[in-house]
Amino acid sequence: MDLQIFILIWICVIGLCLGSFYNVVILRSLSGESIVFPSSKCPKCGHKLYFWHNIPILSYLLLRGKCYFCKEQISIQYPIIEFTTMVLFAFAYLKFGLNITALFVIVWLSCLLIMTVTDLKERVADCNLAILMTILGVINCCLYMGWAGIIFSLTGLLSAALIIELIARSGYLITKSRAMGEADTYVAGALGAIFGLKGVLIVLFFSLIASVIFILPSFWYKNYKQGNKLTCISLILFLLALVVYKTVQNYCTIAIVGIVAIILIYSLLKSIKKEENRNYLPYIPALAAGALYGLIIM
Secondary structure (H helix, E strand, C coil): CCCHHHHHHHHHHHHHHHHHHHHHHHHHHHHCCCCCCCCCEEECCCCCCHHHHHHHHHEEEEECCCCCCCEECCCCCHHHHHHHHHHHHHHHHHHHHCCCCHHHHHHHHHHHHHHEEEEEHHHHCCHHHHHHHHHHHHHHHHHHHHHHHHHHHHHHHHHHHHHHHHHHHHHHHCCCCCCCCCHHHHHHHHHHHHHHHHHHHHHHHHHHHHHHHHCCHHHHHHHHHHHCCCHHHHHHHHHHHHHHHCCCCCCHHHHHHHHHHHHHHHHHHHHHHCCCCCCCCCCHHHHHHHHHHHHHHH
């Protein structure tokens, strides 16, 4: 067997196993339990699981997606996270090889995956994971560029954090509350530390596109049902502006995208103001998508 294929297989196996652990981290970080004790148990009936109940993906298939004891349905999240982790680990190895950068990328992607799921499920994220990403980002830049890497990394960190924080605090102008969660600023800063100023601007731009693709459609439908015409129209115009930018990339089309984006943000904040029980849009998934794109083109 070719050595690269052999290594890839083992990296995939490790990814599957850690993906199973990440499910525990996600579940217990939301419930406030320790990720170490007690041992794995069914979230429905609380019965302690046997070792063969925890085999990534395979156990889910053998148990037909149901708990062995109470027969309640097991969330599809478990095999999805396990498979996604395996794919991300394989990507890190195939893209960067067997080195320290690949290890850092694996940690970054793991943190983003965990925060993405918790943000989607409960609109919360552990900022400690973003801090870990930041530290490793600075170290990685320092290893490759020496002391200049620290300046490169910190410049990106401060710029990205400032951009997201300004957007978040713009919410006070209309809703008298933040437009985005504090964790978004931490994650953006971490990505700035990883990619530097120029790289993180690309990441933030594509995270904006990702938010439109994955997050805003459901928000658009909600506003459509509520009769918020400005939000619906501005979102459509923003999508058209992105198509124009993709076709003709120059400063004029960039300006058009920026202007329409401002109108869209204004309309979103205005519609959010009308809601009695407001929740932040989960933006960490979009940042994670932007980061993945940044790693692909590195």
